[in-house]
Amino acid sequence: MIGWRSTYAIYRNELARFMRTVFGSLVSPVLTTSLYFIVFGAAIGGRMDAVGGVDYGAFIVPGLLMLTLLSESTSNASFGIYMPRFTGAIYELLSAPVGVAETLLGFVGAAATKSLILAAVILLTATLFVDYHIAHPFYALMFVILVSASFSLLGFILGIWAEGFEKLQMVPMLILTPLTFLGGTFYSIDMLSEPWRTVVQFNPIFYLVSGLRWTFLGEADVSIGTALSLTIAFLALCIAIIAWIFRSGWRLRS
Amino acid sequence: MSEPILRIEGLTKVYPGGLKALDGVDLEIRKGEIFALLGPNGAGKTTLIGAVCGIVRVTGGSIHAFGQDMAHHWRSARRRIGLVPQEMGFDMFETVERGVAYSRGLFGLGPDPARIEEVLRSLSLWDKRKEQIRALSGGMKRRVLIAKALAHDPELLFLDEPTAGVDVELRRDMWRQIDRLRDQGVTVILTTHYIEEAEEMADRVGVIDKGRLLLVDDKDAIMARMGRTEAHFRLAAPLSAVPDALCAYPLHLEDGGRTLTYRGGDGSGKGKAEIAAVAQALAKADIAYTGLDQKESSLEDIFVDLVEQTKGVPA
Numbered sequence: 179m180i181g182w183r184s185t186y187a188i189y190r191n192e193l194a195r196f197m198r199t200v201f202g203s204l205v206s207p208v209l210t211t212s213l214y215f216i217v218f219g220a221a222i223g224g225r226m227d228a229v230g231g232v233d234y235g236a237f238i239v240p241g242l243l244m245l246t247l248l249s250e251s252t253s254n255a256s257f258g259i260y261m262p263r264f265t266g267a268i269y270e271l272l273s274a275p276v277g278v279a280e281t282l283l284g285f286v287g288a289a290a291t292k293s294l295i296l297a298a299v300i301l302l303t304a305t306l307f308v309d310y311h312i313a314h315p316f317y318a319l320m321f322v323i324l325v326s327a328s329f330s331l332l333g334f335i336l337g338i339w340a341e342g343f344e345k346l347q348m349v350p351m352l353i354l355t356p357l358t359f360l361g362g363t364f365y366s367i368d369m370l371s372e373p374w375r376t377v378v379q380f381n382p383i384f385y386l387v388s389g390l391r392w393t394f395l396g397e398a399d400v401s402i403g404t405a406l407s408l409t410i411a412f413l414a415l416c417i418a419i420i421a422w423i424f425r426s427g428w429r430l431r432s
Numbered sequence: 433m434s435e436p437i438l439r440i441e442g443l444t445k446v447y448p449g450g451l452k453a454l455d456g457v458d459l460e461i462r463k464g465e466i467f468a469l470l471g472p473n474g475a476g477k478t479t480l481i482g483a484v485c486g487i488v489r490v491t492g493g494s495i496h497a498f499g500q501d502m503a504h505h506w507r508s509a510r511r512r513i514g515l516v517p518q519e520m521g522f523d524m525f526e527t528v529e530r531g532v533a534y535s536r537g538l539f540g541l542g543p544d545p546a547r548i549e550e551v552l553r554s555l556s557l558w559d560k561r562k563e564q565i566r567a568l569s570g571g572m573k574r575r576v577l578i579a580k581a582l583a584h585d586p587e588l589l590f591l592d593e594p595t596a597g598v599d600v601e602l603r604r605d606m607w608r609q610i611d612r613l614r615d616q617g618v619t620v621i622l623t624t625h626y627i628e629e630a631e632e633m634a635d636r637v638g639v640i641d642k643g644r645l646l647l648v649d650d651k652d653a654i655m656a657r658m659g660r661t662e663a664h665f666r667l668a669a670p671l672s673a674v675p676d677a678l679c680a681y682p683l684h685l686e687d688g689g690r691t692l693t694y695r696g697g698d699g700s701g702k703g704k705a706e707i708a709a710v711a712q713a714l715a716k717a718d719i720a721y722t723g724l725d726q727k728e729s730s731l732e733d734i735f736v737d738l739v740e741q742t743k744g745v746p747a
Contacts, residue, residue: 179507181507181540183537183540183541183542184537184538184539184540186537187534187536187537187538188538190534190537191530191534191537194526194530195523195525195526198525261523262521262523265521265522265523265524266517266519266520266521266522267521267522267523268521269485269487269515269517269519269521270515270521270535270538270580271538272485272486272487273485273486273487273510273513273515274510274538274539275506275507275508275510275511275539275540276538277507427489431486431487431488431489432447432482432487432488432489
Protein backbone atom coordinates (compact mmCIF):
# COMPACT_ATOMS: atom_id res chain seq x y z
CA MET A 179 0.00 0.00 0.00
CA ILE A 180 1.55 3.23 -1.15
CA GLY A 181 0.57 6.58 0.30
CA TRP A 182 0.07 8.50 -2.92
CA ARG A 183 -0.69 11.76 -1.17
CA SER A 184 2.60 11.60 0.71
CA THR A 185 4.43 10.67 -2.48
CA TYR A 186 2.88 13.59 -4.31
CA ALA A 187 3.71 15.96 -1.45
CA ILE A 188 7.39 14.97 -1.57
CA TYR A 189 7.45 15.14 -5.36
CA ARG A 190 5.87 18.58 -5.46
CA ASN A 191 8.06 19.88 -2.70
CA GLU A 192 11.18 18.75 -4.52
CA LEU A 193 10.05 20.27 -7.80
CA ALA A 194 9.24 23.51 -5.98
CA ARG A 195 12.79 23.52 -4.65
CA PHE A 196 13.99 23.09 -8.24
CA MET A 197 11.77 25.91 -9.48
CA ARG A 198 13.20 28.26 -6.86
CA THR A 199 16.59 27.83 -8.47
CA VAL A 200 15.40 27.08 -11.99
CA PHE A 201 17.61 29.71 -13.54
CA GLY A 202 20.84 28.38 -12.07
CA SER A 203 19.77 24.78 -12.50
CA LEU A 204 19.23 25.20 -16.22
CA VAL A 205 21.66 27.93 -17.17
CA SER A 206 24.81 26.19 -16.05
CA PRO A 207 24.29 22.89 -17.91
CA VAL A 208 22.98 24.71 -20.98
CA LEU A 209 25.99 27.00 -21.01
CA THR A 210 28.39 24.08 -20.57
CA THR A 211 26.77 22.10 -23.35
CA SER A 212 26.73 25.13 -25.63
CA LEU A 213 30.45 25.55 -25.08
CA TYR A 214 31.03 21.93 -26.07
CA PHE A 215 29.00 22.43 -29.22
CA ILE A 216 30.84 25.58 -30.12
CA VAL A 217 34.27 24.07 -29.53
CA PHE A 218 33.80 20.47 -30.65
CA GLY A 219 30.82 20.86 -32.95
CA ALA A 220 31.45 24.06 -34.82
CA ALA A 221 35.14 24.91 -34.38
CA ILE A 222 36.89 21.54 -34.38
CA GLY A 223 34.06 19.41 -35.75
CA GLY A 224 34.13 21.30 -39.02
CA ARG A 225 37.65 20.01 -39.65
CA MET A 226 36.85 16.46 -38.65
CA ASP A 227 35.74 13.63 -40.86
CA ALA A 228 32.23 12.32 -40.50
CA VAL A 229 31.97 9.43 -38.06
CA GLY A 230 30.32 6.43 -39.73
CA GLY A 231 28.70 8.75 -42.22
CA VAL A 232 27.41 11.12 -39.56
CA ASP A 233 28.54 14.70 -39.22
CA TYR A 234 30.76 15.04 -36.12
CA GLY A 235 28.55 17.71 -34.57
CA ALA A 236 25.53 15.43 -34.72
CA PHE A 237 27.62 12.50 -33.54
CA ILE A 238 28.43 14.12 -30.20
CA VAL A 239 24.85 15.22 -29.39
CA PRO A 240 23.85 11.98 -27.61
CA GLY A 241 27.18 11.88 -25.77
CA LEU A 242 26.80 15.42 -24.48
CA LEU A 243 23.22 14.72 -23.51
CA MET A 244 24.37 11.68 -21.54
CA LEU A 245 27.13 13.70 -19.88
CA THR A 246 24.60 16.20 -18.58
CA LEU A 247 21.99 13.62 -17.65
CA LEU A 248 24.39 11.57 -15.56
CA SER A 249 25.92 14.39 -13.58
CA GLU A 250 22.70 16.38 -13.12
CA SER A 251 20.55 13.37 -12.15
CA THR A 252 23.12 12.28 -9.63
CA SER A 253 23.74 15.65 -8.07
CA ASN A 254 20.08 16.72 -8.04
CA ALA A 255 18.95 13.59 -6.25
CA SER A 256 21.88 13.60 -3.85
CA PHE A 257 21.20 17.20 -2.82
CA GLY A 258 17.50 16.45 -2.49
CA ILE A 259 18.02 13.94 0.30
CA TYR A 260 21.26 15.35 1.72
CA MET A 261 19.84 18.82 2.41
CA PRO A 262 17.17 17.67 4.89
CA ARG A 263 19.80 15.51 6.58
CA PHE A 264 22.06 18.52 6.80
CA THR A 265 19.44 20.98 8.07
CA GLY A 266 17.71 18.49 10.35
CA ALA A 267 14.43 18.67 8.44
CA ILE A 268 14.73 14.92 7.88
CA TYR A 269 12.96 14.37 11.21
CA GLU A 270 9.69 15.13 9.52
CA LEU A 271 10.21 12.56 6.81
CA LEU A 272 11.24 9.94 9.34
CA SER A 273 8.23 10.55 11.54
CA ALA A 274 5.78 10.64 8.63
CA PRO A 275 3.77 7.63 7.46
CA VAL A 276 6.06 7.13 4.48
CA GLY A 277 8.20 4.16 3.62
CA VAL A 278 10.75 3.36 0.98
CA ALA A 279 8.24 3.44 -1.89
CA GLU A 280 6.92 6.94 -1.17
CA THR A 281 10.35 8.35 -0.46
CA LEU A 282 11.84 6.92 -3.63
CA LEU A 283 8.97 7.81 -5.91
CA GLY A 284 8.88 11.31 -4.46
CA PHE A 285 12.58 12.19 -4.35
CA VAL A 286 13.83 10.14 -7.27
CA GLY A 287 10.76 10.89 -9.37
CA ALA A 288 11.35 14.61 -8.89
CA ALA A 289 15.07 14.35 -9.65
CA ALA A 290 14.33 12.32 -12.77
CA THR A 291 11.69 14.86 -13.85
CA LYS A 292 14.25 17.63 -13.54
CA SER A 293 16.63 15.61 -15.69
CA LEU A 294 13.98 15.15 -18.36
CA ILE A 295 13.29 18.88 -18.44
CA LEU A 296 16.99 19.46 -18.70
CA ALA A 297 17.35 16.90 -21.51
CA ALA A 298 14.65 18.69 -23.48
CA VAL A 299 16.37 22.03 -22.97
CA ILE A 300 19.75 20.61 -24.03
CA LEU A 301 18.28 19.08 -27.17
CA LEU A 302 16.67 22.41 -28.02
CA THR A 303 19.98 24.16 -27.43
CA ALA A 304 21.72 21.66 -29.70
CA THR A 305 19.47 22.61 -32.62
CA LEU A 306 21.07 26.04 -32.51
CA PHE A 307 24.49 24.59 -33.28
CA VAL A 308 24.12 21.39 -35.25
CA ASP A 309 21.72 19.52 -37.49
CA TYR A 310 20.62 16.25 -35.99
CA HIS A 311 17.59 14.06 -35.94
CA ILE A 312 16.46 11.26 -33.69
CA ALA A 313 16.11 7.92 -35.46
CA HIS A 314 14.15 6.14 -32.74
CA PRO A 315 12.35 8.77 -30.65
CA PHE A 316 10.44 6.23 -28.57
CA TYR A 317 13.57 4.31 -27.58
CA ALA A 318 15.38 7.58 -27.01
CA LEU A 319 12.71 8.72 -24.56
CA MET A 320 12.62 5.35 -22.80
CA PHE A 321 16.36 5.29 -22.51
CA VAL A 322 16.60 8.85 -21.22
CA ILE A 323 13.92 8.09 -18.61
CA LEU A 324 15.68 4.91 -17.51
CA VAL A 325 19.06 6.58 -17.25
CA SER A 326 17.60 9.57 -15.38
CA ALA A 327 15.84 7.28 -12.90
CA SER A 328 18.89 5.05 -12.40
CA PHE A 329 21.29 7.87 -11.74
CA SER A 330 18.79 9.69 -9.57
CA LEU A 331 18.71 6.52 -7.50
CA LEU A 332 22.50 6.51 -7.40
CA GLY A 333 22.37 10.15 -6.32
CA PHE A 334 19.91 9.27 -3.58
CA ILE A 335 22.31 6.65 -2.24
CA LEU A 336 25.13 9.19 -2.41
CA GLY A 337 23.07 11.75 -0.54
CA ILE A 338 22.48 9.27 2.27
CA TRP A 339 26.09 8.11 2.32
CA ALA A 340 27.72 11.55 2.21
CA GLU A 341 28.67 13.25 5.44
CA GLY A 342 29.63 16.55 3.91
CA PHE A 343 29.25 18.61 0.78
CA GLU A 344 32.68 17.56 -0.39
CA LYS A 345 31.75 13.89 -0.57
CA LEU A 346 28.53 14.85 -2.27
CA GLN A 347 30.44 16.40 -5.17
CA MET A 348 33.08 13.70 -5.30
CA VAL A 349 31.29 10.98 -7.22
CA PRO A 350 29.87 13.14 -10.02
CA MET A 351 33.11 15.11 -10.38
CA LEU A 352 35.70 12.42 -9.92
CA ILE A 353 33.98 9.34 -11.28
CA LEU A 354 31.03 10.08 -13.53
CA THR A 355 32.42 12.96 -15.57
CA PRO A 356 35.76 11.26 -16.39
CA LEU A 357 34.05 7.97 -17.21
CA THR A 358 31.59 9.73 -19.49
CA PHE A 359 34.37 11.64 -21.23
CA LEU A 360 36.26 8.42 -21.77
CA GLY A 361 33.09 6.47 -22.52
CA GLY A 362 32.79 7.57 -26.11
CA THR A 363 31.12 10.95 -25.78
CA PHE A 364 33.49 12.41 -28.34
CA TYR A 365 34.61 9.33 -30.29
CA SER A 366 33.55 6.03 -31.68
CA ILE A 367 35.36 2.89 -30.57
CA ASP A 368 36.50 2.49 -34.20
CA MET A 369 38.67 5.55 -33.79
CA LEU A 370 40.66 3.88 -31.01
CA SER A 371 43.51 1.42 -31.32
CA GLU A 372 44.30 -1.41 -28.96
CA PRO A 373 44.65 -1.62 -26.00
CA TRP A 374 42.30 1.36 -25.54
CA ARG A 375 39.58 -0.25 -27.56
CA THR A 376 39.41 -3.11 -25.00
CA VAL A 377 39.86 -0.87 -21.98
CA VAL A 378 36.88 1.27 -23.00
CA GLN A 379 34.65 -1.76 -22.94
CA PHE A 380 35.15 -2.08 -19.19
CA ASN A 381 33.70 1.38 -18.73
CA PRO A 382 29.99 0.97 -17.96
CA ILE A 383 29.21 4.49 -19.15
CA PHE A 384 30.46 3.49 -22.60
CA TYR A 385 27.37 1.28 -22.98
CA LEU A 386 25.06 4.09 -21.93
CA VAL A 387 26.55 6.56 -24.38
CA SER A 388 26.44 3.97 -27.14
CA GLY A 389 22.87 3.02 -26.33
CA LEU A 390 21.69 6.61 -26.51
CA ARG A 391 23.68 7.14 -29.69
CA TRP A 392 21.90 4.17 -31.27
CA THR A 393 18.52 5.77 -30.58
CA PHE A 394 19.71 8.95 -32.33
CA LEU A 395 21.71 7.56 -35.25
CA GLY A 396 20.29 4.08 -35.68
CA GLU A 397 23.75 2.59 -35.25
CA ALA A 398 26.39 2.54 -32.53
CA ASP A 399 29.23 0.54 -31.01
CA VAL A 400 26.93 -1.66 -28.92
CA SER A 401 23.36 -2.77 -29.43
CA ILE A 402 20.44 -1.07 -27.70
CA GLY A 403 19.56 -4.44 -26.11
CA THR A 404 22.86 -4.60 -24.26
CA ALA A 405 22.62 -0.98 -23.19
CA LEU A 406 19.04 -1.34 -21.94
CA SER A 407 19.78 -4.56 -20.06
CA LEU A 408 22.75 -2.98 -18.33
CA THR A 409 20.75 0.11 -17.36
CA ILE A 410 17.90 -1.96 -15.98
CA ALA A 411 20.34 -4.12 -14.01
CA PHE A 412 21.91 -0.98 -12.56
CA LEU A 413 18.48 0.39 -11.69
CA ALA A 414 17.59 -2.84 -9.90
CA LEU A 415 20.88 -2.81 -7.98
CA CYS A 416 20.26 0.77 -6.80
CA ILE A 417 16.74 -0.08 -5.68
CA ALA A 418 18.03 -3.10 -3.76
CA ILE A 419 20.66 -0.97 -1.99
CA ILE A 420 18.07 1.64 -1.06
CA ALA A 421 15.64 -0.99 0.21
CA TRP A 422 18.45 -2.27 2.45
CA ILE A 423 19.20 1.28 3.64
CA PHE A 424 15.60 1.77 4.69
CA ARG A 425 15.33 -1.59 6.40
CA SER A 426 18.50 -1.08 8.36
CA GLY A 427 17.98 2.64 8.94
CA TRP A 428 21.59 3.21 7.91
CA ARG A 429 22.60 6.87 8.23
CA LEU A 430 18.92 7.81 8.58
CA ARG A 431 17.72 6.55 11.94
CA SER A 432 19.90 6.57 15.01
CA MET B 433 -10.18 2.60 32.53
CA SER B 434 -10.20 2.98 28.77
CA GLU B 435 -7.39 1.71 26.59
CA PRO B 436 -4.33 3.99 26.89
CA ILE B 437 -3.55 6.05 23.78
CA LEU B 438 0.07 5.01 24.10
CA ARG B 439 1.51 1.99 25.85
CA ILE B 440 5.25 1.53 26.11
CA GLU B 441 6.62 -1.70 27.54
CA GLY B 442 10.19 -2.57 28.37
CA LEU B 443 11.55 -0.01 25.92
CA THR B 444 15.32 -0.22 25.67
CA LYS B 445 17.74 1.65 23.49
CA VAL B 446 21.43 0.99 23.45
CA TYR B 447 23.38 3.19 21.07
CA PRO B 448 26.30 1.71 19.17
CA GLY B 449 29.17 2.36 21.51
CA GLY B 450 27.24 1.07 24.49
CA LEU B 451 25.39 4.13 25.78
CA LYS B 452 22.15 2.91 27.30
CA ALA B 453 19.75 5.76 26.57
CA LEU B 454 16.61 3.89 27.59
CA ASP B 455 16.61 1.12 30.13
CA GLY B 456 13.38 -0.85 30.22
CA VAL B 457 10.91 2.02 30.20
CA ASP B 458 7.25 1.18 30.88
CA LEU B 459 4.77 3.99 30.40
CA GLU B 460 1.08 4.40 29.70
CA ILE B 461 -0.39 7.65 28.43
CA ARG B 462 -4.09 8.32 28.83
CA LYS B 463 -6.17 9.82 26.12
CA GLY B 464 -6.56 13.57 26.44
CA GLU B 465 -3.98 14.17 29.13
CA ILE B 466 -1.00 16.46 29.18
CA PHE B 467 1.98 14.42 30.25
CA ALA B 468 5.29 16.01 31.14
CA LEU B 469 8.45 13.99 30.91
CA LEU B 470 10.82 15.65 33.30
CA GLY B 471 14.51 15.01 33.37
CA PRO B 472 17.97 16.57 33.01
CA ASN B 473 19.83 16.78 29.73
CA GLY B 474 20.84 13.36 28.52
CA ALA B 475 18.21 11.57 30.60
CA GLY B 476 16.70 9.85 27.56
CA LYS B 477 13.70 12.14 26.96
CA THR B 478 14.41 12.82 23.32
CA THR B 479 15.33 9.21 22.68
CA LEU B 480 12.01 8.10 24.13
CA ILE B 481 10.10 10.49 21.89
CA GLY B 482 12.23 9.51 18.90
CA ALA B 483 11.47 5.85 19.52
CA VAL B 484 7.73 6.47 19.33
CA CYS B 485 7.98 8.77 16.32
CA GLY B 486 10.22 6.52 14.24
CA ILE B 487 13.42 8.53 14.46
CA VAL B 488 15.23 6.15 16.76
CA ARG B 489 15.34 2.40 16.22
CA VAL B 490 14.80 0.69 19.54
CA THR B 491 16.88 -2.19 20.83
CA GLY B 492 14.04 -3.87 22.69
CA GLY B 493 10.51 -3.51 24.00
CA SER B 494 7.24 -2.64 22.37
CA ILE B 495 5.16 0.44 21.63
CA HIS B 496 1.41 0.34 21.14
CA ALA B 497 -0.34 3.46 19.92
CA PHE B 498 -4.11 3.71 19.59
CA GLY B 499 -4.25 0.08 20.62
CA GLN B 500 -2.07 -1.16 17.76
CA ASP B 501 1.48 -2.44 17.74
CA MET B 502 3.57 0.27 16.07
CA ALA B 503 6.06 -2.26 14.77
CA HIS B 504 3.36 -3.50 12.40
CA HIS B 505 0.92 -0.63 12.09
CA TRP B 506 3.36 2.26 11.96
CA ARG B 507 1.77 3.85 8.93
CA SER B 508 -1.71 4.26 10.39
CA ALA B 509 -0.30 5.19 13.80
CA ARG B 510 2.12 7.84 12.51
CA ARG B 511 -0.67 9.54 10.61
CA ARG B 512 -2.22 10.37 14.00
CA ILE B 513 0.97 11.45 15.74
CA GLY B 514 2.66 14.84 15.53
CA LEU B 515 6.18 15.79 16.56
CA VAL B 516 7.66 19.16 17.41
CA PRO B 517 11.39 18.55 17.67
CA GLN B 518 13.78 20.36 19.91
CA GLU B 519 16.25 21.22 17.19
CA MET B 520 15.03 23.44 14.40
CA GLY B 521 15.26 21.73 11.06
CA PHE B 522 13.78 23.42 8.03
CA ASP B 523 14.18 24.09 4.41
CA MET B 524 15.00 27.70 5.22
CA PHE B 525 14.12 28.98 1.76
CA GLU B 526 10.61 27.65 1.85
CA THR B 527 7.72 29.96 2.69
CA VAL B 528 5.79 29.37 5.89
CA GLU B 529 2.60 28.54 4.04
CA ARG B 530 4.19 26.04 1.70
CA GLY B 531 6.14 24.38 4.47
CA VAL B 532 3.03 23.80 6.54
CA ALA B 533 1.01 22.61 3.54
CA TYR B 534 3.84 20.22 2.67
CA SER B 535 3.73 18.72 6.16
CA ARG B 536 0.02 18.06 5.79
CA GLY B 537 0.54 16.32 2.46
CA LEU B 538 3.48 14.32 3.77
CA PHE B 539 1.21 12.82 6.40
CA GLY B 540 -1.18 11.68 3.72
CA LEU B 541 -3.89 14.32 3.93
CA GLY B 542 -5.34 16.24 1.03
CA PRO B 543 -4.85 19.99 0.74
CA ASP B 544 -7.08 22.03 3.02
CA PRO B 545 -6.26 25.74 2.80
CA ALA B 546 -8.94 26.60 5.36
CA ARG B 547 -7.36 24.28 7.95
CA ILE B 548 -3.88 25.61 7.18
CA GLU B 549 -5.16 29.14 7.64
CA GLU B 550 -6.70 28.15 10.95
CA VAL B 551 -3.43 26.63 12.17
CA LEU B 552 -1.39 29.63 11.02
CA ARG B 553 -3.79 32.09 12.60
CA SER B 554 -3.83 30.23 15.90
CA LEU B 555 -0.04 30.58 16.02
CA SER B 556 -0.01 34.21 14.86
CA LEU B 557 1.79 33.17 11.71
CA TRP B 558 -0.87 34.19 9.21
CA ASP B 559 0.74 37.55 8.45
CA LYS B 560 4.05 35.82 7.87
CA ARG B 561 2.70 33.10 5.60
CA LYS B 562 4.40 34.40 2.46
CA GLU B 563 7.78 34.87 4.11
CA GLN B 564 10.68 32.51 3.82
CA ILE B 565 11.30 30.67 7.03
CA ARG B 566 14.87 31.98 7.23
CA ALA B 567 13.51 35.54 7.52
CA LEU B 568 11.64 34.79 10.75
CA SER B 569 12.82 35.34 14.29
CA GLY B 570 13.75 32.36 16.44
CA GLY B 571 10.44 32.37 18.25
CA MET B 572 8.50 32.54 15.01
CA LYS B 573 10.53 29.66 13.60
CA ARG B 574 9.57 27.58 16.59
CA ARG B 575 5.94 28.36 15.94
CA VAL B 576 6.39 27.16 12.39
CA LEU B 577 7.62 23.85 13.79
CA ILE B 578 4.42 23.61 15.81
CA ALA B 579 2.29 24.58 12.83
CA LYS B 580 3.96 21.85 10.78
CA ALA B 581 3.22 19.30 13.49
CA LEU B 582 -0.42 20.40 13.75
CA ALA B 583 -1.05 20.52 10.01
CA HIS B 584 -2.28 16.93 9.89
CA ASP B 585 -4.49 17.26 13.00
CA PRO B 586 -2.65 14.75 15.19
CA GLU B 587 -4.44 13.15 18.11
CA LEU B 588 -1.18 12.60 19.94
CA LEU B 589 1.38 15.40 19.95
CA PHE B 590 4.97 15.27 21.15
CA LEU B 591 6.67 18.50 22.11
CA ASP B 592 10.35 18.08 22.73
CA GLU B 593 11.56 20.89 25.00
CA PRO B 594 9.04 23.36 23.57
CA THR B 595 10.32 26.24 25.64
CA ALA B 596 14.06 25.57 25.82
CA GLY B 597 15.85 28.78 25.01
CA VAL B 598 12.77 30.87 24.32
CA ASP B 599 11.95 34.12 26.06
CA VAL B 600 9.39 34.43 28.80
CA GLU B 601 6.70 35.86 26.58
CA LEU B 602 6.97 33.07 24.07
CA ARG B 603 6.98 30.52 26.85
CA ARG B 604 3.67 31.86 28.17
CA ASP B 605 2.40 31.85 24.63
CA MET B 606 3.42 28.22 24.21
CA TRP B 607 1.62 27.30 27.40
CA ARG B 608 -1.54 28.92 26.10
CA GLN B 609 -1.18 26.92 22.91
CA ILE B 610 -0.90 23.70 24.85
CA ASP B 611 -3.97 24.65 26.85
CA ARG B 612 -5.87 25.16 23.64
CA LEU B 613 -4.78 21.76 22.40
CA ARG B 614 -5.97 20.20 25.62
CA ASP B 615 -9.37 21.79 25.03
CA GLN B 616 -9.45 20.26 21.58
CA GLY B 617 -8.87 16.84 23.09
CA VAL B 618 -5.32 16.41 21.82
CA THR B 619 -3.13 14.24 24.01
CA VAL B 620 0.18 16.03 24.60
CA ILE B 621 3.47 14.60 25.76
CA LEU B 622 6.06 17.24 26.43
CA THR B 623 9.59 17.00 27.69
CA THR B 624 11.11 19.66 29.81
CA HIS B 625 13.77 20.27 32.36
CA TYR B 626 11.90 23.17 33.90
CA ILE B 627 9.85 22.03 36.84
CA GLU B 628 7.65 25.10 36.66
CA GLU B 629 6.66 24.11 33.16
CA ALA B 630 5.57 20.68 34.30
CA GLU B 631 3.81 22.32 37.19
CA GLU B 632 2.01 24.79 34.98
CA MET B 633 0.95 22.46 32.22
CA ALA B 634 0.86 18.83 33.09
CA ASP B 635 -1.82 16.53 34.44
CA ARG B 636 0.73 13.86 35.13
CA VAL B 637 4.48 13.91 35.35
CA GLY B 638 7.07 11.25 34.72
CA VAL B 639 10.57 11.73 36.02
CA ILE B 640 13.30 10.18 33.92
CA ASP B 641 17.01 9.94 34.58
CA LYS B 642 19.74 7.86 32.96
CA GLY B 643 17.19 6.11 30.78
CA ARG B 644 15.05 4.92 33.65
CA LEU B 645 11.63 6.20 34.53
CA LEU B 646 11.97 6.91 38.25
CA LEU B 647 8.35 7.68 38.90
CA VAL B 648 5.09 8.53 37.21
CA ASP B 649 2.31 10.19 39.12
CA ASP B 650 -0.28 12.92 39.11
CA LYS B 651 1.39 16.27 39.13
CA ASP B 652 -0.22 17.36 42.37
CA ALA B 653 0.95 14.22 44.13
CA ILE B 654 4.50 14.71 42.92
CA MET B 655 4.58 18.37 43.82
CA ALA B 656 3.24 17.53 47.26
CA ARG B 657 5.89 14.90 47.72
CA MET B 658 8.82 16.75 46.31
CA GLY B 659 8.13 20.41 45.85
CA ARG B 660 10.17 22.58 48.18
CA THR B 661 10.32 26.23 48.91
CA GLU B 662 13.43 27.73 50.38
CA ALA B 663 13.80 31.11 52.05
CA HIS B 664 16.73 32.85 53.68
CA PHE B 665 16.10 35.67 56.12
CA ARG B 666 19.27 37.70 56.67
CA LEU B 667 18.98 38.77 60.25
CA ALA B 668 20.01 42.19 61.53
CA ALA B 669 21.51 40.56 64.63
CA PRO B 670 22.64 36.93 64.94
CA LEU B 671 20.48 34.52 66.90
CA SER B 672 21.71 31.60 68.94
CA ALA B 673 18.59 29.49 68.49
CA VAL B 674 15.34 29.44 66.50
CA PRO B 675 12.82 31.39 68.60
CA ASP B 676 10.14 29.30 70.28
CA ALA B 677 7.39 31.24 68.51
CA LEU B 678 8.65 29.85 65.25
CA CYS B 679 9.31 26.25 66.19
CA ALA B 680 6.19 25.10 64.31
CA TYR B 681 7.98 25.81 61.02
CA PRO B 682 10.85 23.93 59.39
CA LEU B 683 13.48 26.52 60.23
CA HIS B 684 17.11 26.42 61.16
CA LEU B 685 19.99 28.84 61.54
CA GLU B 686 22.94 29.07 59.21
CA ASP B 687 25.97 31.25 58.76
CA GLY B 688 26.71 31.58 62.48
CA GLY B 689 23.13 32.52 63.33
CA ARG B 690 23.03 35.40 60.90
CA THR B 691 20.70 33.62 58.46
CA LEU B 692 17.40 31.98 59.28
CA THR B 693 16.61 29.37 56.67
CA TYR B 694 13.23 27.91 55.83
CA ARG B 695 12.95 24.67 53.84
CA GLY B 696 9.53 23.18 53.35
CA GLY B 697 6.26 23.41 51.52
CA ASP B 698 4.71 21.02 49.09
CA GLY B 699 5.01 22.76 45.77
CA SER B 700 1.39 23.87 45.86
CA GLY B 701 1.80 27.20 47.59
CA LYS B 702 2.07 25.98 51.16
CA GLY B 703 5.71 27.00 51.32
CA LYS B 704 5.00 30.57 50.26
CA ALA B 705 2.18 30.86 52.77
CA GLU B 706 4.40 29.57 55.54
CA ILE B 707 7.17 31.98 54.67
CA ALA B 708 4.70 34.85 54.86
CA ALA B 709 3.61 33.54 58.26
CA VAL B 710 7.24 33.31 59.40
CA ALA B 711 7.84 36.91 58.30
CA GLN B 712 4.85 38.10 60.32
CA ALA B 713 5.95 36.07 63.32
CA LEU B 714 9.45 37.60 63.11
CA ALA B 715 7.93 41.07 63.05
CA LYS B 716 5.72 40.23 66.01
CA ALA B 717 8.72 38.92 67.95
CA ASP B 718 10.62 42.10 67.09
CA ILE B 719 13.35 40.24 65.23
CA ALA B 720 14.59 42.50 62.45
CA TYR B 721 15.93 41.18 59.13
CA THR B 722 17.67 43.07 56.36
CA GLY B 723 17.02 40.83 53.41
CA LEU B 724 14.92 37.94 52.18
CA ASP B 725 15.70 35.47 49.38
CA GLN B 726 13.11 32.98 48.33
CA LYS B 727 13.20 30.26 45.74
CA GLU B 728 11.28 27.22 44.64
CA SER B 729 13.28 24.04 44.53
CA SER B 730 14.76 23.30 41.15
CA LEU B 731 14.45 20.06 39.33
CA GLU B 732 18.01 19.44 40.33
CA ASP B 733 17.05 19.47 44.01
CA ILE B 734 14.11 17.23 43.34
CA PHE B 735 16.32 14.80 41.53
CA VAL B 736 18.78 14.62 44.31
CA ASP B 737 15.90 13.93 46.68
CA LEU B 738 14.37 11.39 44.38
CA VAL B 739 17.57 9.51 43.69
CA GLU B 740 18.32 9.43 47.41
CA GLN B 741 14.83 8.15 48.15
CA THR B 742 15.19 5.48 45.50
CA LYS B 743 18.52 4.42 46.94
CA GLY B 744 17.05 4.34 50.42
CA VAL B 745 14.48 1.73 49.45
CA PRO B 746 16.05 -1.72 49.79
CA ALA B 747 15.77 -3.67 46.58
